[in-house]
Amino acid sequence: MSDLKENELQKPPAKQSSASAFCTPASQLKYWLAFSKIYSIGTIRLRKLLEYFDSIKDSWHASPADLQQIEGFFPKIIEKFIAERNSIGDLNKLEETILSKDIQIITMNNENYPFYLKQIYDPPIVLYIKGNLNNLNEEKSLAIVGSRRSSDYIKSILKKIISELKGQAITIVSGMAVGIDTCAHQAALDNGLNTIAVIGSGFDNIYPKQNRILFKNIINSGGAVISEYFPDQKADLWTFPRRNRIISGLSQGTLVGEAGLKSGALITAKLCLDQNRELMCIPGMIQSPNAEGTYKLIKEGAAVITKAEDILNQLNWEPANRFESENKNIEPELLGNEQKIYKLLELEPKSFDTILHETKMNIDELMMTLTSLELEGAIKQLPGQMFVKNLPN
Numbered sequence: 001m002s003d004l005k006e007n008e009l010q011k012p013p014a015k016q017s018s019a020s021a022f023c024t025p026a027s028q029l030k031y032w033l034a035f036s037k038i039y040s041i042g043t044i045r046l047r048k049l050l051e052y053f054d055s056i057k058d059s060w061h062a063s064p065a066d067l068q069q070i071e072g073f074f075p076k077i078i079e080k081f082i083a084e085r086n087s088i089g090d091l092n093k094l095e096e097t098i099l100s101k102d103i104q105i106i107t108m109n110n111e112n113y114p115f116y117l118k119q120i121y122d123p124p125i126v127l128y129i130k131g132n133l134n135n136l137n138e139e140k141s142l143a144i145v146g147s148r149r150s151s152d153y154i155k156s157i158l159k160k161i162i163s164e165l166k167g168q169a170i171t172i173v174s175g176m177a178v179g180i181d182t183c184a185h186q187a188a189l190d191n192g193l194n195t196i197a198v199i200g201s202g203f204d205n206i207y208p209k210q211n212r213i214l215f216k217n218i219i220n221s222g223g224a225v226i227s228e229y230f231p232d233q234k235a236d237l238w239t240f241p242r243r244n245r246i247i248s249g250l251s252q253g254t255l256v257g258e259a260g261l262k263s264g265a266l267i268t269a270k271l272c273l274d275q276n277r278e279l280m281c282i283p284g285m286i287q288s289p290n291a292e293g294t295y296k297l298i299k300e301g302a303a304v305i306t307k308a309e310d311i312l313n314q315l316n317w318e319p320a321n322r323f324e325s326e327n328k329n330i331e332p333e334l335l336g337n338e339q340k341i342y343k344l345l346e347l348e349p350k351s352f353d354t355i356l357h358e359t360k361m362n363i364d365e366l367m368m369t370l371t372s373l374e375l376e377g378a379i380k381q382l383p384g385q386m387f388v389k390n391l392p393n
Contacts, residue, residue, distance in 0.1 A: 028056050028057060029095060029105065029107070030091040030092060030094060030095040031056040031057050031059070031060045031091065032056060032105075032107040032108075032125065032126055033091070033094055033095055033098060033105070033126060033230070034060060034085075034088055034091050034094060035056075035059075035060065035125050035126075036124075036125045036126040036228065036229075036230055037084075037088060037094075037230045038081060038084045038085065038088075040077060040080045040081060040084060041081060042122060042125075043108070043122040043123055043124070043125055044072070044121075044122055045070075045072050045073065045077070046059070046108075046125055048070050048071055048072055048073075049062065049070065052066070052069070052070050053066075056109075060085070064078055064082065067081070097231070098128075098231070101203065101231055102130075103128050103129065103130060103203060103231065104128075104129040104130070104133070105126060105127070105128060105129070106126070106127045106129065106133070107125070107126050107127075108123060108124070108125050108126070112133075113127070114127075114133075114136065114138060114250055115138055116138060116141075116249060116250060116251070116252070117246065117249040117250050119249075119275070120245060120249040120275050121274070121275075122245070123249065124228035124246060125228070126228065127226055127227075127228060128202070128203060128226070128227045128228070128229070128230070128231070129224055129225070129226055130203060130215075130219055130224065130225045131218065131219035131222070131223055131224035131225055132219075132222055132223070132224055133196070133224045133226070135171070135194045135222050135223065135224070136171050136194070136196060136224070136250070137169050137170060137171045137194065139252070140168070140169055140170045140171065140252070140315075140317055141170070141171040141172075141173055141196075141250055141251040141252055142170060142171070142172055142173065142251055142252070142253055142254075142255060142311065142315075143173045143174065143247045143248050143250065143251035143253070143254040143255065143268070143272070144158070144172060144173070144174045144180065144181070144184035144254075144255045144257060145174060145175065145180060145181065145244070145247065145254060145255075145256055145257065145259075145264075145265040145268045145269075146158075146179060146180025146181070146256055146257030146258040146259055146263070146265050147179050147180060147257070147258045147259055147260060147263050147265065147290045148177055148178050148179035148180075148181075149179060149290065150179040150180045150183065150257060150258050150290065151258060151284070151285070151288060151290060152382060152388075153284070153285060153348070153349065153382075153388060154180070154257050154258040154282060154284055154290075155180070155183045155257075156388070156390070157257075157282055157306075158180065158183055158184060158187065158257050158282065159183065159187045160307075161282070161305065161306075161307060161308050161311070162184065162187035162188060162191055162193070162308075163187065163190075163191050164307060164308030164309070165191065165193060165308045165311075166191040166192060166193070167192075167320050168193070168312075168317075168319065168320050169320070170193055170194075170317075171193070171194045171195065171196060172184055172185065172187075172188040172193055172194070172195040172196070173195070173196045173197075173198065173247055173250050173251050174195070174196075174197060174198075174247065175197065175198055175199070175200070175240075175243060175244070175247055176197035176198075176199055176208075176211050176214065176215065176218075176225070177208065177211075178208055178210070178211070180257040180258060180265070181197075182211060182214060183257070184257070185197060185214055185218060186214065188223075189217055189218070189221055189223075194221075194222060194223055195218055195221070195223045196218075196223055196224050196225070196226060196250065197214075197215070197218055197223075197224075197225045197226070198225075198226045198227070198243055198246045198247045198250070199225060199226070199227050199235075199243065200227075200229075200235050200236075200239040200240040200242070200243035201227065201229060201233055201234055201235035201236075201239060202227055202229040202230050202231040202232055202233035202234070203225075203227060203231045204231040204232050205231075205232070205233065205234045205235060207234075207235035226246065228242070228243075228246065240264060241264065241267050244264065244267050244268040244271055245268075245271045245275075247268060248268050248271045248272040248275055248277060249271075249275055251272075251277065252277060252278065252315055253272070253277055253278035253279070253280055253311070253314065253315050254268060254269060254272040254277060254278070254279055254280065255280045255281070255282065255305060255311065256268075256269055256279070256280070256281045256282070256293075256294055256297060256302070257282050258282070258284050258288075258290045258291060258294060259290065259291075259292075259293035259294050259297070260289050260290050260291075260292055260293050261289075261292045261293045261296065262293075263290075263293050265293065266293050266296075266297070269297055269302070278303065278314055278315055279297065279301075279302040279303070280302060280303040280304075280305045280310075280311065280314055281294045281295075281297050281298050281302045281303070281304060281305065282294070282304075282305050282306070283295070283298065283304055283306070285348050285349075334373075334376075334378065337359065337361060337365065337369045338369055338372060338373055338376075338378070340359055341355060341359060341366075341369060341370065341373060341379070341387075342373065342378055342379065342389065344358055344359070345379060345387060345388055345389040348388070349382055349386040349387060349388040350386065350387055350388075351384070351385055351386055351387075352366070352370075352385040352386075352387070353385075355370075355387065370387060377390055378390055
C-alpha cells in the first residue's frame with residue numbers, strides 16, 4: 001500500500017443474501033429522481049431524512065417543522081429545499097421523462113448499486129446509466145485520470161501500459177474528457193478491456209461534444225457511461241469536481257497519467273486517498289509543467305508506475321495466465337547505428353543536435369538513420385526536431 005494510506009479497503013461480501021437486498025419499489029422511484037435534482041440536499045442530508053422518516057416519500061413531503069428537527073437542516077437550507085421542491089412540479093411527469101429516454105436507474109438503496117462506490121462519504125443518490133454496468137469488475141477496477149493537455153510522451157506510455165493489460169479482467173474507469181481520459185478509454189477499447197465513463201453532465205448534454213463517438217463506442221463495446229445528474233443538467237465548473245469522486249469511488253486504485261499543480265486530476269488523487277484507495281502515478285518528463293503535480297504526488301508517497309505489472313503488484317491483483325507470456329518487452333531487431341540511436345532514446349525525447357553529439361555521426365548519416373527508424377516504427381519525431389522511442393500501442 002502507498003505510504004499515504006493507513007487502512008485496508010473493505011472488501012464486498014462474497015455473496016449478498018436476498019434478505020438483505022434493498023430494491024426500489026416502482027412507486028418510490030419518482031421521489032429518488034426528484035431528490036437527485038435537488039443539489040442542496042445531497043447524500044448526507046438525504047440519509048438524515050431517511051433516518052428520521054424511514055421513507056423516501058415522507059422525506060420528500062417533509063414539513064418545515066419536521067425539517068427543523070433534523071441535524072444539518074438550517075433555515076436557509078430548509079427554505080431552499082422547499083423552493084426547489086415546489087419548482088419540480090409533477091413527479092409522475094419527471095419519472096416519465098426518464099423512462100422515455102432509455103436510461104437505466106440505480107438508486108442508493110438498490111442491491112445493484114456498486115459496492116465500493118457506496119462506501120464513500122457521499123455516494124450519488126441516483127446513478128443514471130447508458131450501457132451495461134453489469135460488466136463492471138468491482139474487484140479489479142482502475143481509475144485513470146490526468147491532464148486535458150496531455151503530452152504525446154505520456155499518452156504513448158499510457159497506451160503501452162493498457163496494452164499490457166490485454167487479456168486481464170480489468171475495468172478502466174475515467175471521465176471521458178479530452179486528453180488522458182480519452183486516451184485511457186480508447187486504449188481500453190482497442191485492447192478489449194471493459195471501460196466505464198463518468199460524465200460531469202446529464203445525458204441530454206454530452207460533454208465534450210467531440211467525444212460523442214467515443215460515448216457510443218463505450219456503450220456498444222459492453223461498457224457503460226454513468227452520470228449522477230438529471231438528463232437536462234449542463235456541464236458546469238462545479239459538476240466536474242463532484243464527478244471525480246465517482247471515478248475514484250468505483251475503483252480500487254487511481255492512476256494519474258499526467259497532472260500540473262492546478263490540474264483537476266489532483267482533486268481526484270485527494271479523493272482517492274480520502275476514500276482509502278491506492279494512488280499511483282506515471283512519472284513524466286521532469287521539465288514539463290504537466291508533470292509537476294505528478295511528481296508532487298510521488299514525493300508524498302504515491303506509487304510509481306512504469307508498466308502494467310506495477311499496477312497488478314500495487315493492487316495485489318493476480319494476473320491472468322497469459323499476462324507474462326504476451327506482455328514481455330519486445331525490442332525491435334536493429335543493428336549498427338539504428339540500435340545505437342534507439343538505445344539513446346530510453347525515457348525522454350532528445351533533440352537532433354543532442355543525438356548528433358552523442359552518436360558522433362555526421363549529419364547526412366544521422367538523418368538517413370532517423371528516417372529509417374521512423375519508417376520501421378521504432379521511433380517517432382515530435383515538434384521541434386525532437387525524437388522519442390515509439391512505444392507499442
